[in-house]
Amino acid sequence: MNDFILTLEDIGNRSVQNIETLFAQANGALGVRASLPIKAKESTPGIFLNAFYESHDIVYGENAYGYAKQHQTMVNLFDLRSIELSIDDVSEFLLVDQSVALDMKKGILKETYLYQTKEGKTIEYRLESFTSHFDRTVYAQKIDLKALNFSGEVEVSKKAQKISTKQGEDFDPRIKDASVELIQTGNKYTAPNSGLSFYTHFDSYDKKQYVEEGQTLSFTQLYQISREAEFTSPSYEELEAKQIAIFADFWAISDIEIDGDRHLQKGIRFNLYHLFNSAGRDGHSNFCAKGLTGEGYEGHYFWDTEMYLLPFFIYTQPEIAKSLLSYRVNILPKAQARAKELGFKGALFAWRTINGEETSAYYPAGTAQVHINADIAFAFELYEKVTGDTAFIDENCELIFETARFWLDYGFMSKRGFEIHEVTGPDEYTALVNNNYYTNKMAQNHLYYAARLAKKLKKYEKEAVEWFDSAEKMYIGFDQALQITQQDDSFLMKEPWDFEHTPKDRYPLLLHFHPMKIYKHQVLKQADTILAHMLFDTPIEQIARDFDFYEPLTTHDSSLSKAIYGVVASKLGRSELAYRFFKEAAIMDLEDFQGNASHGIHAANMGGSWLGLIYGFAGLSVENGEVTTKNHLPKEIKSLKFTVTIRGVKQQLVIDSYKK
């Protein structure tokens, strides 16, 4: 078993659309789903350009002031993978065999398909392909067509067709049913509403040749797509060599070696591979919730980046982390405009967006998740702590200050302290509540950070005092009778959800119950209070009591949940449970545990699986540039070996069960 190669055998019997997602390739700019060369009916081919979207008006039955105005939908551009094939003018084929091997070590996908005509003429179509990390405009293919048992005329051709972005007829709010018509002028394509354009640089081909039995017809093809009009024309060989070198560097600084479970080893590498592939690198694009591997969530960016993905990048590839944070800096003006529109001071980042404007049409589970401001500040702080890059923070301090100003205006001082009302926390099955613990803790952390930064930079000294004071007085709800942290002011007064009489096929609840039914009950979609316990120091007995109360109420309907419960279970020393949660997170897409890998990978969960290993089993934290670890290895894992880069210095760490 090669733990760097993912094959079809590793994933078992899975739908065409699942395979397209899992074997998808991307380079931060361009993403290509691994669709079949001869298009199958049930296939959803996909080529995406990060941050390239079309917009259209959101039509509300009942509109209200300040609602998000426009959808932004990442456009599925072309089908660059399907070909037209014929043998002696026969173009109907049966796919008789297929093997797919994703070489994650090199960043190259190797596929072999055997196609057969009714007459039994069999041709082997071998494809090696990659989205280049050296030249991010390129999707490169090397094609070999071999006549296995016939001599005859083979014709293979490729025309780039536009494809519909329509994903399916099913009711599922997590995907969008929309098709987009691009305007073509030469090699320039424009989305009419957003006004965004991209350029292509490739020729269609039509190759016809008489081949003898056993003979192979070989050629390479480069497809280039870019937001810029200028292209360079590298060779396939040069790009391939660079690809291998770039991936070697990536693994040298990011790999995690797990001794004890080879399936998990492959699973975690698969996750790291996708994380590396889908992260935007240009400061104007970010990390879509589904990476660049599918149309789920329309290519939107959420808090997923800051809370689930950035820890991995900050600790292993700070340059990528910096680009992702720079994206937030670049959209700060939109966040300032949004706060103003809603009647508040400072800046409020959009819950889901591509261009910085709010595109969540359902504010109770969208805009109301104002914790995103503090999530972003948290990620800036972590970046500073781990990299020591204070210059970047100082330069972009206005982002921290402007978002802090929002808290002071949105929250208010009462007899109980600084309260924040009418918010939705991470748990999207509880909406529009007062004093969500996660939000208040995160806002508190944000306000302390802003106050420290202002003091250091000698700016806004009067406001800094208010920020500090509000942080000090932040209201934190606690239930004396139960001795547990209150998720919010009203959660503990709600009726418990009837789990016993909820059949398995009624999950995820969001697809089967009206929000009102869900919101009025004690039921969680994902880690909320427990996520705060992962991030902040709290007495361990308190964490244990909260864990035991909230976990049984959590459906884990969100893919962002299990990894966090796993980390906190590690913190509690419950290694068996931690391992169970971690395992489900680590192989979530490989096993399609969420049932919708067809829409794209669950990127946040992939980052969560890194957290499970590094924050959870290795207990890593950094204070004043010093790394500390705590050995929480479960019995199934003998050792963990990984590298982190702290203040520019690479450190290899080994957590070993013998040294427990």
Ligand code: IFM
């Ligand atoms: O950001 C998440 C949210 O927390 C749960 N629903 C899915 C979103 C995108 O991954």
